[in-house]
Every structure is written in structure tokens, then in C-alpha cells.
Amino acid sequence: MKAIKTLILTLVASFAATALHAAGELNLFGWSEYVPQDVLEGFTKETGIKVNFETYASNEELLSKLVAGGGNYDLIQPSEYAAELMIRRKMLAPLDKAKLPNLKNLDPELKGQVHDPEDNFTVPYMSGTVGIVVNTEVVKTPIKGYKDVFQAKFKDRLVVLNDNRELVTWALYSLGLPINEINPAALAKARPVVAEWVKLVKVFDSDSPKTALLNGDVDLGIVWSGEAAILWNENKKFQYVLPAEGAHRFIDILAIPANAPHKAEAHAFINYILRPEVSKIVSENFPYTNPNLGARQLLTAEQLANPASYPPAGAKLQTFRDIGKAAADIDKLVTDLKSAQ
Amino acid sequence: MSAVPAATELAPTDSRRPGWRAWALLAPMVLWLLAFVVVPTAILLVYSFCERDEVGGVIFTFTWENYHRVFDPVYLRIFVRSVYYAGLTTVICVVLGYPVAYYIARASVERRNQLLLLVMVPFWTSFLIRTYAWITILKQDGLLNGLLLSMNFITEPLGLLYTPTAVVIGLVYAYLPFMILPIYGSAEKLDNSLIEAAHDLGAGPVRAFSSVIVPLTMPGIAAGTLLVFVPAIGMFAITDLMGGAKVPMIGNVIQNQFLQARDWPFGAALGVIFMLMFALTYVILQSRGARHAT
The missing domain is CATH 3.40.190.10 (Periplasmic binding protein-like II)
Structure with missing residues (x-):
């Protein structure tokens, strides 16, 4: 139900965005109610890259769509077990870490998890x-x-x-x-x-x-x-x-599908999300556990005291x-x- | 035909066979049906004999396994329950919708249009938003309980939301217009002189209604029944939102196969059986209707 609502919002947003003459494009396929609109707009404003945002409501839905070959997605947000399967089936592209300097902000505790022991394919988004x-x-x-x-x-x-x-x-x-x-x-x-x-x-x-x-x-x-x-x-x-x-x-991650047409833009988006001040916006909207230690320092004492988030x-x-x-x-x-x- | 003068005897082929113009006019519709009915149904049929692979893709083999599973008691029970809920919804829609439709059809033309507009107004708002509105009405500290409590009809709030009652309320609400409109269509055409004739022949109001009015509006009732029963049986949004997804209906089960369980072949097999059942029911009803008419 939410997915439909978000989809409509997304359509409206993407029509508005077509008015801009953008430098590039990014097809983001993410969870409904998980990526704040402010973050998408901020990214487009700064880079000129237009974000086409589509949503799904479960990992299974994401897998169904990818397996069926629908959509040319550049960036997806699976949870760890779905990512594990995708890595095994060679459905994900390896990350170019040179393009992701902001990886340093991440909590080391979330690195090297079983789904991606070398952290070659996935970046934690929220857990x-x-x-x-x-x-x-x-x-x-x-x-x-x-x-x-x-x-x-x-x-x-x-x-x-x-x-x-x-x-x-x-x-x-x-x-x-x-x-x-x-x-x-x-x-x-x-x-x-x-x-x-x-x-x-x-x-x-x-x-x-x-x-x-x-x-x-x-x-x-x-x-x-x-x-x-x-x-x-x-x-x-x-x-x-x-x-x-x-x-x-659960660890929800960011990953790039193997056949993504806009890999450079996808890396730019991941690096943007990893900035403490951007990641903080995600936390404010969706108070899950933020794996970004830099962002955590920007949160208020009350946000950090929330027993469900932390x-x-x-x-x-x-x-x-x-x-x-x-x-x-x-x-x-x-x-x-x-x-x- | 034998009385027709010889002068009008044109080449018989012209008048009977549709010419290219007719086909040209039909083409958009035929293409539409091909692309959105025939092809998807064919895909469904092919998938229903395939197998699911590890990630939920479809492996093209030939197996009856999915159909074996459809006839597992689990799914049959869900099927029966769905038919029951859809049937109950249809009956309630007839009972509630018939007087409304009849009243509208008998009203003056101007008033009739106003009333018809009222029936259609809900369609201007998204179906999901209207369903959420029902949640606001039925929830424990919602509008209905608040009203009943303040009027001292009840002392404890009623647990209405997330029950089968809530599902039926939601279904009746969603599909009532689809019952009212076809019955209105039949009732509007009803010839008043036939009802007067029934009265003249000594029929009381009940007799006139059951022997004259109902049979004459039967096509409307039948069309409404089809329009309500068929979508109601496959509905999954209302059972999820207002029923709390507690008791699965066949629509939920099929949706689940395509999303959560990622078992498209099994979902396809359920869909095929579902369609066959409808086709069969429809054929039976039609042939009965035809026999009735002769």
C-alpha cells in the first residue's frame, strides 16, 4: 500500500526533475519509506545527476524484479541475506573503493560481515x-x-x-x-x-x-x-x-547491480550518502541504527538515547x-x- | 425473408461478412485484447508448468507439481473461504443496492442524475485512501466506537477492525456501486405499464415485485453479481488492511507467491485454476440462462 503511495510521489518528483537538464542519471531502486526526499534533491542539486527513484516493499520483491530482468537499476538496497545470494549469483558489481573515500566514516563493527566478508560489493546503509x-x-x-x-x-x-x-x-x-x-x-x-x-x-x-x-x-x-x-x-x-x-x-546495504548502466553515478551517490551530514538526514527521518559514526556524532542526545535505534x-x-x-x-x-x- | 421483393436482392456476401473497414475499426480492440489478455494468459499457462529456481526465477521444464499443490487441502480451504466471503459480499450488495438502484431509476430525470452522481463521487478519491478512512472509523478509539460510547449504547469499545466483519464491510463498501449501476440500468428501462398490469390482474405489491419486477431486472442483478463477485474473490488489499492479514484469501495467497515466496510457477498455477473455475461457472450460468429463455 505504501509502495503505491511512494510510487506516485516518486512519479511526480521525477516529472518535476525532468525539467532540469541533468549531467547524468541514476536509477535508484530502494525500499519504500527509507530514502528521504531531501537527500535525493540535495544530491541532484549538487551533482546535476537526475535520480529516478523506484521502490519495493520487500527483499523478495526486489529479487523478483531483478531476476525477471526488469529495469536498468544502478543502485539497489537489499538486506544482507538477499545481498549474499546476489553476490553468489554474480548479480552485483564490485565496488571501486577509490571512489568512495567516505567509507572511512563507517562503524568498523559492520565491516566484514558474513554476507560480504571482504566488503567488495556492499556498503551498509542502515541497520x-x-x-x-x-x-x-x-x-x-x-x-x-x-x-x-x-x-x-x-x-x-x-x-x-x-x-x-x-x-x-x-x-x-x-x-x-x-x-x-x-x-x-x-x-x-x-x-x-x-x-x-x-x-x-x-x-x-x-x-x-x-x-x-x-x-x-x-x-x-x-x-x-x-x-x-x-x-x-x-x-x-x-x-x-x-x-x-x-x-x-538486519543490515540494509547499498549495492550496484552487475549490469548497471550508470556505475559512476552510483558510486557518487554512495559516497554522498556516506557523508555524515547527509547520513544524519536519513537517521532523522528513519530512526534505525546508523552505521555512520560521523553521522552519529551529529545526532542529538535524545536521538542517541532512543533504545530502539541504539x-x-x-x-x-x-x-x-x-x-x-x-x-x-x-x-x-x-x-x-x-x-x- | 421470402416476402422480400426481388429488387433488394443484393449480393448476400456484402451484408453478412465484415469488410476491411469493420476490421480496421476493430483492430485497436483486437490488438489490445491480444497484448493484455491473450499473451499474459498464455505466459501464465506456460509458467504454471515450470519450476522455481533458487533465486525465484523460472526454470522451463514440464511438471504437474504445481497443480498437485493447488489441490492440497490448505489451498482448497482458502478457496472455499474466499468464495464464501465474496458470496456474502454479493448477497449484501444485492440487498443493499437493489432498493437504492430502484429508487434512483424511478426518480425524476433531474433527481436521478443527482443521485447517480452521488453513487459515483467516491470514485474520485483513491480506493486506498477510502480504505484507510474506514480504518479511522472502525479502530478501537475510532469514530464509530466514540459515537456508540458517547451515546451509551455500549460500555466497552467494540473490536471491529481486523476482524472478518471488517473485511466484509470493506468489500461491500468497495463494490456496492458496481451492483447499483447495472441494476439501475435494468430498472430504468422497466415499463411501468407492466407493473400496473400486474396490479390490475390482482397481484399485491409482493407478488408484483417477485413475479414482474425482479425477473425484468434480472439482467442487471446478474451483471452486478458478476461485477461484484469476481473482483471480490481476488481482492487482497482489503483483507490485508482491514482484516489484519490474519486469514489469507486466495488473492493474498497468489500475491504472496509472486512477491514473498517468489514461486511464480505455483502462483501461475493458482491463477490458471482460478480462471478455469470462473470460465466454467460462467458457461454453466450462460447455458442455464439460455435454456430459461427458450
């Missing part, structure tokens, strides 16, 4: 976690992990991401199983857990799970940390908790790995359990 939001005005009992959320007393008071892999991952965490080994045995163990859980959920929403919490339709949620951060900014009653059993950490160290976090065809098994399992209600 975040999937955790629990509690409306502490209504829920008085302590909530520490997935098992505390999915209790019978919270039936119809829960919102969770409408994402089948996330749901199965939480079940695997709660069982103490590895989250990236999706096989029939693991799914068989997760099945009864997920079956109980889906009965308790009131809303499945990946686009804007904060809405149901803000509207008072639910009291607890398992959502993207950026959504939780916005809720906390609205009202401090919304507390963010990283599940004790472990949580999914959670305390020591939590058990793991990124997703590519699971190949097992994605279809997960989809069938969750569809089955949802429809069995």
Missing part, C-alpha cells in the same frame, strides 16, 4: 533489529522474550510483522534452534509453536505496524526497530525490548543467511497455519 514493543501503560507484567509476548492473555492484543520468515525465526529462537538452518526437521519443531502463536495475533503488518499500536488496537508488537523508535518518539510509554532468546539483526550492547543478535528454496517451505507452513484458524 536495525526486530524486537518487541510494549505499551507499558496497559501491559504491566515484564516482557522479556517471545514467550512473554505470545501468551493466551494477550490474545487479539498483538501486532507482528507480516513476514513468514520472521515468524518462523522467532519460533526457532524460542526453541533454542539455529535460525538459519531451515530444514524439514526444524520446521516440524517450529510448526506447533507457530500454530499457537498465529491464533493470538490480531494484526499482521509489515508496512506500518506502528499504526495498530498508536490506534490502541493492540498493546504489544514485534516490529522493526525503526518503527519502535518512532513510537518511542511519539510517546515514551512504548518501550522497546530485544528478546532474550535472541533477535534478528539498543544496549550485549544482546544476542544474528543476521539472516540466504536459505534458498526453503523459503517456499516456510511460506507453505505459515499459509497453512494462518488459514487453519
Whole structure:
């Protein structure tokens, strides 16, 4: 839904932009609600490069489009597990680091991650976690992990991401199983857990799970940390908790497809985003964890104190790995359990 | 025909066979149908026998596997539920839409146009925005609960949003105009003298309605039913937004195959079966209608 809204905005913006006689072009394919309009305009103003911005709502949608051969994209924003798959399938172009001096601003902790051990193909854009939001005005009992959320007393008071892999991952965490080994045995163990859980959920929403919490339709949620951060900014009653059993950490990255027609422009854009003052604008609009240490210094104390954006160290976090065809098994399992209600 | 004078006996071919002019006029439509109906359907059919590869691409082989999966009880149950929801929506639309359409058709010409405009006005706003408006009305601290609470009809806010009721409300709201307009079309053409004749022959209002008015407006009801039922069964936006994506409908399942699960061949197989079912229902209805007419 959001994607459509953003698409319309983008179309309007791109029509406005055609009026300018630009030096070059950049076809950006990014998440809906993730790249601030100010950043795009600032880049065009400075370089004269026109940005054509298209959006998607999930990594799977991005992969579908790229695999189907649609669009000549110059820059994409996959999450780490999708990037891992693309690197393996040689779908990404290696980066020319000489053109990216601002890489020095990045948090070294995010370098050399499993999806791209040499950092040859990817640059972190934002990272975040999937955790629990509690409306502490209504829920008085302590909530520490997935098992505390999915209790019978919270039936119809829960919102969770409408994402089948996330749901199965939480079940695997709660069982103490590895989250990236999706096989029939693991799914068989997760099945009864997920079956109980889906009965308790009131809303499945990946686009804007904060809405149901803000509207008072639910009291607890398992959502993207950026959504939780916005809720906390609205009202401090919304507390963010990283599940004790472990949580999914995602790293959204910038990468250039192998067949991108405008690679030089794409490098220019990446380097522009990596400037502290530009990256700060992203943080202000979308309060995920900013991997840019220079930008973090420009944030206010309150922004840095937001527990959803910058959670305390020591939590058990793991990124997703590519699971190949097992994605279809997960989809069938969750569809089955949802429809069995 | 035998009574036609010999002078008008032209070459019979001219009047029956469409000439090149007719084809020229039809060409845009034929091309349109080819490009946007025939070709996509053919692609769907081909894909439905293929396999998904690791990244979600399509491997061109021949397999019945996707069709085996379609008949898995999981998907059949979803199918049945979708038919139920769409059917319920259609029935409610008929019940709500018929009196409205009839009233509009019987009103004076000027008033009729005003009322028709009112039916169309919602289309000036995006469908998604109107759906979000319903969320504002139905949510827990929303307008409806606020009204009912302040009037002391209820003591606890009703949990309306994200329930099957909300889905049906959303569907009826979205498709009601598509029921009203065709019924209006039939009712407008209704000859008043036939109703008067029914009364003269001793039929009361109920009898006149059921034996005269309904059969004469049946084409409108049938067209409306088709226009409501078919889109309603495949709808996924309303089930996601107003139903909380809790209970999947067949539209959601198909959408999911093309996006999240990236299993295009299976999605294609679901689509093909879906289309076949509609075609079959349509053919059956048509042949029944034809038998009825003779």
C-alpha cells in the first residue's frame, strides 16, 4: 500500500526533475519509506545527476524484479541475506573503493560481515533489529522474550510483522534452534509453536505496524526497530525490548547491480550518502541504527538515547543467511497455519 | 425473408461478412485484447508448468507439481473461504443496492442524475485512501466506537477492525456501486405499464415485485453479481488492511507467491485454476440462462 503511495510521489518528483537538464542519471531502486526526499534533491542539486527513484516493499520483491530482468537499476538496497545470494549469483558489481573515500566514516563493527566478508560489493546503509514493543501503560507484567509476548492473555492484543520468515525465526529462537538452518526437521519443531502463536495475533503488518499500536488496537508488537523508535518518539510509554532468546539483526546495504548502466553515478551517490551530514538526514527521518559514526556524532542526545535505534550492547543478535528454496517451505507452513484458524 | 421483393436482392456476401473497414475499426480492440489478455494468459499457462529456481526465477521444464499443490487441502480451504466471503459480499450488495438502484431509476430525470452522481463521487478519491478512512472509523478509539460510547449504547469499545466483519464491510463498501449501476440500468428501462398490469390482474405489491419486477431486472442483478463477485474473490488489499492479514484469501495467497515466496510457477498455477473455475461457472450460468429463455 505504501509502495503505491511512494510510487506516485516518486512519479511526480521525477516529472518535476525532468525539467532540469541533468549531467547524468541514476536509477535508484530502494525500499519504500527509507530514502528521504531531501537527500535525493540535495544530491541532484549538487551533482546535476537526475535520480529516478523506484521502490519495493520487500527483499523478495526486489529479487523478483531483478531476476525477471526488469529495469536498468544502478543502485539497489537489499538486506544482507538477499545481498549474499546476489553476490553468489554474480548479480552485483564490485565496488571501486577509490571512489568512495567516505567509507572511512563507517562503524568498523559492520565491516566484514558474513554476507560480504571482504566488503567488495556492499556498503551498509542502515541497520536495525526486530524486537518487541510494549505499551507499558496497559501491559504491566515484564516482557522479556517471545514467550512473554505470545501468551493466551494477550490474545487479539498483538501486532507482528507480516513476514513468514520472521515468524518462523522467532519460533526457532524460542526453541533454542539455529535460525538459519531451515530444514524439514526444524520446521516440524517450529510448526506447533507457530500454530499457537498465529491464533493470538490480531494484526499482521509489515508496512506500518506502528499504526495498530498508536490506534490502541493492540498493546504489544514485534516490529522493526525503526518503527519502535518512532513510537518511542511519539510517546515514551512504548518501550522497546530485544528478546532474550535472541533477535534478528538486519543490515540494509547499498549495492550496484552487475549490469548497471550508470556505475559512476552510483558510486557518487554512495559516497554522498556516506557523508555524515547527509547520513544524519536519513537517521532523522528513519530512526534505525546508523552505521555512520560521523553521522552519529551529529545526532542529538535524545536521538542517541532512543533504545530502539541504539539498543544496549550485549544482546544476542544474528543476521539472516540466504536459505534458498526453503523459503517456499516456510511460506507453505505459515499459509497453512494462518488459514487453519 | 421470402416476402422480400426481388429488387433488394443484393449480393448476400456484402451484408453478412465484415469488410476491411469493420476490421480496421476493430483492430485497436483486437490488438489490445491480444497484448493484455491473450499473451499474459498464455505466459501464465506456460509458467504454471515450470519450476522455481533458487533465486525465484523460472526454470522451463514440464511438471504437474504445481497443480498437485493447488489441490492440497490448505489451498482448497482458502478457496472455499474466499468464495464464501465474496458470496456474502454479493448477497449484501444485492440487498443493499437493489432498493437504492430502484429508487434512483424511478426518480425524476433531474433527481436521478443527482443521485447517480452521488453513487459515483467516491470514485474520485483513491480506493486506498477510502480504505484507510474506514480504518479511522472502525479502530478501537475510532469514530464509530466514540459515537456508540458517547451515546451509551455500549460500555466497552467494540473490536471491529481486523476482524472478518471488517473485511466484509470493506468489500461491500468497495463494490456496492458496481451492483447499483447495472441494476439501475435494468430498472430504468422497466415499463411501468407492466407493473400496473400486474396490479390490475390482482397481484399485491409482493407478488408484483417477485413475479414482474425482479425477473425484468434480472439482467442487471446478474451483471452486478458478476461485477461484484469476481473482483471480490481476488481482492487482497482489503483483507490485508482491514482484516489484519490474519486469514489469507486466495488473492493474498497468489500475491504472496509472486512477491514473498517468489514461486511464480505455483502462483501461475493458482491463477490458471482460478480462471478455469470462473470460465466454467460462467458457461454453466450462460447455458442455464439460455435454456430459461427458450
